[in-house]
Amino acid sequence: MKKIAIVVLMSVGMLASTQAKETKKMKRTADQYTFELSDQVTREKVHFTNRYGITLTGDLYLPKNHGNEKLPALAISGPYGAVKEQASGLYANQFAQRGFAVVAFDPSYTGESGGEPRNVASPDINTEDFSAAIDFLGTQAFVDREKVGIMGICGFGGMGLNAAAVDKRVKAVAVASMYDMSRVTARGYFDSMTAVQRSEMLEQLAQQRWKDAENGKPAYGQAGLPEPEQLTGNEPEFVQGYVNYYKTDRGFHPRSINSNGSWTATNALSFMNMPLMTYINEISPRPILIIAGENAHSRYFSEDAYAAANEPKELMIIPGAVHTDLYDKVDVIPFDKLEAFFNENLK
Template sequence: MEAITFPNGPISMAGHLHLPTGFDPQGSYAALVVVHPGGGVKEQTAGLYARRMAEQGFVTLSFDASHQGESGGEPHFLEDPSARVEDVRASVDHLQTLDYVDAERIGVLGICAGGAYGVNATMTDHRIKAVTMVSGLNIGTAYRQGWFGSDPDAAAVPTLEAAARQRTAEAKGAETAYIPYVPWELDDTTPRDMVEAHDYYLTPRAQHPNAQNKKLFARSISRIFAFDAFHLAEDLLTQPILMVAGSEAGSLWHSTGLHARVRGPKKLVVVEGGTHMDFYDVPKYVERAVAEATPFFREHLAAEGDRG
């Protein structure tokens, strides 16, 4: 693994480049951009998948989102979906500058919100030839409709009103307000997936100093609530897609809903017993996702002479 930086317009992106075992700098490799969840950093689940897929023969690039982790961009801790999608495109830019990467054999693997960001980037950047979404979460839809998708979009209005008031207050000199990605405090009403997210991000299980469990309140909320990663997926997502999710995940509806909409090559794998967070680092579930993603990418990122 090599720590690198690469440009994303005026922002310097921090990444980890993973090379396959037996790497030959004179070779020509398929490559994957690995996109971390909202609130995560490259050292967590994205790095785990990047390492595992490099072991399968792919050049992989995991990175910190702009405005987050070790990457540049101010204000820091901002979750801007449009910027997150542009991060994926900038990662493709960088991979295409590497002599040992075949520019026609680049795919994306994303986890949670990173999976949906990867899908959106794939829809609008056809340099990406295939995409895998693991425990996918369409962040805008999830914030508007709730973790289980049971709320109407209009339920978002009070939160947007509060965000507007906070932004006005900050414009007049108030201190910046932050809200967490996952709850600091748990009670009997906390969804199981959020209890497990608390355990992942806020305990030694995967806690990292660059993932501080916060985002700018007024600045992020208005961007997130207006975003729909799957808008126009029926027409724009023509590249093959693999979706892997757990049968017990409260977020499963994001994957099943997208699968129903996609008209192009698609595969949905629902793993019995799996929760949303199981696919972050639980070996049984990570290995299942890797076992599905490996042949998928080998088929759809095959060299020209190897395609059937």
Template sequence: MDAVTFSNGQITMAGNLYLPDDFDATGSHAAIVVVHPGGGVKEQAAGLYASKLAEQGFVALAFDASFQGDSGGEPHHLEDPYARVDDVRAAVDYMQTLDYVDPERIGTLGICAGGGYSVNAAMTDYRVKALTTVSAVNIGTSFRRGWYGTDSDAAAVPTLKALAGQRTAEASKGAEPTFLPYVPAEPDENTPRDLVEAGDYYLTPRAQHPNAKNKFLFTKSVSRIFTFDAFHMVEDLLTQPLLVVAGSEAGSLWMSTELHGRARSPKQLRIVEGGTHMDFYDVPKYVDQAIAAATPFFRENLTGESADGS
């Protein structure tokens, strides 16, 4: 694994580049950009997937989102969906500068909100030739309608009114900026199972990392998140092959099935029995199944190699 940096406009992005064991710098390799979940950093799930994809022969990049982790951008701890989508494009830019990467064979794999971001990026960047989502989340829709998608979009209004009040307090009264947690630090009986498991992942030695602070700026993030729809116009603009992987027990499953149902490009849906949303972050049984599905998919769509190796 090599630590790398690349430019995204005025922001310097930080990434980890994973190379195959039999890497040949004079070759021309297929490459995959791995997009981390909301609240994650490159050293967590994204890095795990990138390392496993490298084991399968791909050049793979995991990177920190702008305004997060080791990447630049101020204010830090900003979750801006539009910036996150542009991050994916910048990562593709970087991959195309590498002499050993075939610029016509670049794909993406996005986890959780990173899945939604990678879909949105692919709809307007056809340099992405194939994409896989794992436990996909459409972050704007999820914030508006709740984890299970049972609320109306109008359920966002009370939060937006609170946001307006906080902006006024910060602008005219000198109030300090406030932050929201990505996952609840103290779940209760009403907390969805996936989010309880997310707390175990992010907030314990299981996957805790000093750059993943479990916080994002309230006023500067929420207004951007609530108006974002990662799947807007997916029916018409997504033309690339798509693989959707999710667990049968994930509360977020509805977002994966919606994406698969709406997409008109060549598509596959792999629902893994018994898997929850968080199982696909680091539980070997489920990560290995996601990689087992993604490997032949990317080989066929990035290298032209069929599932049987022909």
């Protein structure tokens, strides 16, 4: 099983792409977004620092003419390997239209946020990123710090649930197309990784550390998602979904790792023995809303998280939807439900 590490990384969309090839094909620049800003909303770039001293960059979305009344607020991030100009910004734009103050942020080591080396993920640091966003929101004069929640998408659904468990300031949390990155990395899809395969993967990662130490810098992944024109239709649904989002004008962004970059070759180490869902039951009595597509390959993460959580909780399955539908399809994402959930529970 010499390729087990590569197989696992491929399965969760943690693939490199060839920058020169992609930038020729895609027209979007680093300053552009994958969605149109509502004329009812303002957007401002903001910066804040997490507990580890890393400066994060986000976009603050506010309803226009919100007056002097303090607003309920949300911190949003995800999907895993994405940036604020993609799905998290789209969600923030929608929530701001509905009266929320929202910060959509790039996680540490990603996008416009700080941290070296680039393109590293961590269940601890990325959980902290949510709390740092809440620090920022709660110190704004226009925010009611008693009405702050989290919205996590894809892999940042798992981070968001973990943040809600540890940070009692979070009054409610919702996730869409949730991934448990620690589980899928450490155990494979549907927990199919054997003990032998896990051991071999850890051995590969350990050997890569020697190489990185000798070179004085981290190596980055080399495999890549197929080009859209290379898809045959026989690939797994999630591969087609990721390509159709990250590698086309629909969702491509130059700073997105999944669109135009790669994770470090040892990135998986962070998740191998740090299970994110350990304390999900401690979110209670604060409410959880978990949303997943009926046909999403990731649906089982949502169902298992729901089973592990204590009440109050709700699992909403969107008929016919796949994983990436909940990234940007505003006619599929249940924004009215999300609005009602946060309005009811941010109090």
